[in-house]
Amino acid sequence: MDLRPELQPPPVPPERLDALCREIRRIAELVSDGAGKAEADAAVAAFNEATGHRYDPLDFAEYDTCRDLEEFAREAARPAWPRVPDVTRDELVEIVRRVVADPASPDRDYYELLLDTNVVHPHASDLISHPPAGLEDGVATPEDVVDALLSYRPISL
Numbered sequence: 001m002d003l004r005p006e007l008q009p010p011p012v013p014p015e016r017l018d019a020l021c022r023e024i025r026r027i028a029e030l031v032s033d034g035a036g037k038a039e040a041d042a043a044v045a046a047f048n049e050a051t052g053h054r055y056d057p058l059d060f061a062e063y064d065t066c067r068d069l070e071e072f073a074r075e076a077a078r079p080a081w082p083r084v085p086d087v088t089r090d091e092l093v094e095i096v097r098r099v100v101a102d103p104a105s106p107d108r109d110y111y112e113l114l115l116d117t118n119v120v121h122p123h124a125s126d127l128i129s130h131p132p133a134g135l136e137d138g139v140a141t142p143e144d145v146v147d148a149l150l151s152y153r154p155i156s157l
Contacts, residue, residue: 001094006084009110012077020073023047028060053080071106078110087118089146096142099128121152 027047030040044057053076063072092115099111112125121127131140132148 001090003091003094006082007087007091007095007114009107010078012074016077017070017073020051020076021069024060024063024069024072024076027057028063031057031061047076051076051080071109074106075109081117082110082114083117084114089150092119092146092149093142096128096145099125100142115149119149119152120154121149122154124149 023043024047027040027043030036030043033040040057044055044060047053048055055076059072063069067075095111095115098105099108099115102108112128116124127140127145127148131145
């Protein structure tokens, strides 16, 4: 199934990716230096303003423990909360399919974020790796995962 353009990861021009990589490295150095805390905090705030994200200094200091520089830059270049109105069940199934199909894809994180942002379940993308009771052991299809996501109802307080 083809996804409509607003559900696809926006392309990131190489120049933008390079500029973000340079800035991430610069901020990581400021943070690890420790001597210029005010300068590091200002750089993080400016980065967040420019990208629409909410990173903190620790994100820059330890980004390489869970992803590489280009992955961090690609994430920063894309929308922080890609909310798309009127996402259909079929589109959600396709998003789950794309996450499952290629775990090493550079777009996987974006599709997981898209899923987390567009359903009310508080841990939507976690259901892909950890399906609900009765759907364990690799028998959960993308349709099963989406049905579990869509059946979730928050508790009213």
